[in-house]
Amino acid sequence: MCGIFGCLGESCDRVVCVEQAHKQLHRGPDDFYCKPVSGGFFCFTRLNIMDRTVRGRQPFQFGEFVGMTNGEIYNHKQLEKDYDIHPRGSSDCELIPELFSKVGKDLPKLLDGMFATAVTNTVTGEVFITRDHIGIIPLYWGTDEDDRLYFASEMKCLVGVCSRIELFPPRTYYFGPPKMGQLKTWYPMNWTPAPMEPSIEPLVLDRIYNAMRNAVAKMIPCDSPNGFLLSGGLDSSLVAAFARQILGPDHELHTFTIGLENAPDFAFAREVAKHIGSIHHEFTYTVQEGIDVIPQVVAKIETYNVTTVRSSTPQYLLAKKIQSWGFKMVMSGEGADESWAGYLYFHYAPNDEELHQEMLDKLADLHYYDCLRTNKSMLASGVETRVPFLDPELLEVAMTIPVGMKHPKYVTRNGRPIEKGILRRACDRNNLLPESVLWRQKEQFSDSVGYGWIDGLKDHCAALGMSELQWYKSVYDRCGYEVSTVPQNHTKTVACSTPRGVSWMPEGTAIGASARNVIGVHQSVAK
Secondary structure (H helix, E strand, O other), X not given: OEEEEEEEOOOOOHHXXXXXXXXXXXXXXXXXXXXXXXXXXXXXXXXXXXXXXXXHOOOEEEOXXXXXXXXXXOOHHHHHHHOOOOOOOOOOOOOHHHHHHHHHHHHHHHOOEEEEEEEEEOOOOXXXXXXXXXXXXXXXXXXXXXXXXXXXXXXXXXXXXXXXXXXXXXXXXXXXXXXXXXXXXXXXXXXXXXXXXXXOHXXXXXXXXXXHHHHHHHHOOOOOOEEEEOOOOHXXXXXXXXXXXXXXXXXOOEXXXXXXXXXXXXXXXXXXXXXXOXXXXXXXXXXXXXXXXXXXXXXXXXXXXXXXXXXXXXXXXXXXXXHHOOOOEEEOOOOHHHHOOOOHHHHHOOOHHHHHHHHHHHHHOHHHXXXXXXXXXXXXXXXXEEOHHHOHHHHHHHXXXXXXXXXXXXXXXXXEEOOOHHHXXXXXXXXXXXXXXXXXXXXXXXXXXXXXHHHHHHHHHHHHOOOHHHHHHHHHHHOOOOHHHOOOOOOOOEOOOOHHHHHHOOOOOOOEOOHHHOOOOOOOOOO
């Protein structure tokens, strides 16, 4: 993982480029390089994870093509074999310029990974920019008053030089002269769920289990030690448990948990750590310690969305601890709730069509929320996060099995419907997890670190005479960030729902991101 920055156009100023690119040095504290290219500069801040030698230093060049990539390409070895590419080093991104020279704009369709990539042709001056299928890796672009094109991993690098700043959308690419031109979609989210058929479940369960295992396996390779975020909830626990199964019993596996004192997560995380035999690290923070760093958090994550700030704060604090232990890469469980109908409000989905569309919308917008949170809050301390649940092959399985199998009513536990029941049932084998965790109810991360966290934030803002949104927005505005990069249509939510999900709720449901608002479902309010 790293940070990329580029400026292309007439009379690009190297000093300005370096100064702006340095604003994201936290993403890549191990190295910095500014490379002149035709009509500008490519700047790269490096986090040494794959090929930690000088041969892994970006930008890479092949003939007239210069490219740099922020992210991880998990199938790079297969692509090197398929396209007869012979890299000098072992970096997963070195193949990008040469592969682009051979396949052009089809490049992102071939990449299995998470990435924001830019390639320029130093002869023609054309530039190719693209972003991964979900937006796991952030990317922004903009222009200045002299129509120079800029792009960067974080928006702060464009503030102060660009008169126009926009989020570069996931699933798209731009190819042409250096300007903010027309974007084209390379990854259509047009999954068609299979119909429900008799006796199909055993096949579905095997597909889920195998795809989940493969997703974790492909993301394990790393030239730095592996770490695992472990909340004690289903998603992060499955990732860590599959890793243990893949790596074997003798591999040193570290897990990390954070919360307020006596947070719900701790007991479950300890149980999982004991079950899989990990070296477990547990950290506590106080409400006041969280409040104290919120201005830093908002500045780093570049959003004022209430749910995202609430969840980013403990993750930001945890990243500092993880980095101090010498870890540069962790794996996490983001993306499971969106693709497996894991949020508690899904219990009220009225039919399969609305359930499927809600999941599509949640996945389409994930780059605004959980992807942004886990990438930026962790990389604020130079820690990369890999997310197996957003693996394209696992997503294909999740979004094409019969929709009804993902409705919470499809599987019951102790007489009650259970969210993500088909995923739980698929993984109920090989002693993967303790039953208490495998069948644990969904908790929002901002809840599970301790219910006092959200309550404390509300009390603090009440004392300031403003809402949480107003406080976070005031910090955001002081940073000079572009308001249009934060979605405005999801201010009304129940347990992270879209407005559609709100319409499913029973009368009397309180509006708010906490899962405790889901009447009759969350353990604290279930009747």
